Amino acid sequence: MQMKKQALVMITALALSLAGCSTASDSPATTSTTSGDTIPANPTTTPQETASPEGTERMTARENQENTPITIRIDGRTVNGTLSxxxxxxxxMDxxxxxxxxxxxxxxxxxxxxPQPLSLDGVPAGDDADPLTIGYYAPGRTLVLYYEPVGHYTGIVRIGTFDDLAAIRDRSGRFEATLSLRD
Structure with a gap:
């Protein structure tokens, strides 16, 4: 009976020590801290997002926010959109x-x-885009408003939608547009 108890204690100790180890199936996109929190391992992560409990709480709240309304203003015309x-x-959004x-x-x-690249944390390496999609093309560091379907390309990240196809499609030449959060 004593040997069974010793074996059980050894197995329990081994299991507890292995519980803190990572495996090959763990996501490389996160790193565990000594407090048990996980933070993104991507070097584009800013210290504000991970350095303080307040920053972590704010980031968690923003991660859960979906369908953030935006406006795209072109020559006095407003196109509504949403960011995922x-x-x-x-x-x-930042x-x-x-x-x-x-x-x-x-x-x-x-x-x-x-003006600045966008984060690629947790997004697929490539995607396709349907008309009315707001996308980010990572290799060119460009924001894209799609008005025709495009096939799957590495570097495309879908980040939202807009609601007025003609306002974008029918615009010729170079033009300025202002994107802002909608109240």
């Missing part, structure tokens, strides 16, 4: 309001270079 709750969309110069690309989209 992924890290890339949240990264764009830059708003933002005035960008858009131009035509490939007869499918209008695109504009962003």
């Amino acid at each position: 709750g992924n890290a890339t969309a949240r990264s764009l 830059q708003l309001p933002l005035t960008l110069t858009f131009s035509e690309f490939g007869g499918q989209e209008k695109h504009a270079e962003l």
Whole structure:
């Protein structure tokens, strides 16, 4: 009976020590802290997002926020849109309001270079985009308003939608648009 108790104690101790170890199936996108919290391992993570409990709480609340309403103003015309709750969309929200110069690309989209790259934490390496999609093309660091369907491309991240296809599709030449959070 004594040997069974010793074996049980050893097995329990071994199990507890292994519980803190990571395995190959653990996500490489996060790192555990000594307090048991997980933080993104991506170097684009800002200290504000992980350094203090307040920053962590704010980030958690924003992560749960989906369908954030925005406006896209073009020559006095307002196009309504929504941004999703992924890290890339949240990264764009942090830059708003933002005035960008858009131009035509490939007869499918209008695109504009962003002043800063957006986070790619937790998003797929590539995607496709339907008309009325707001996207981010990571290799070009561009915000994209799609008005025709595009196939799957590495680097496309869907971050939201807009509601007026003609306002974007029918716009010719270069134009400025201001994106802002909608009240």
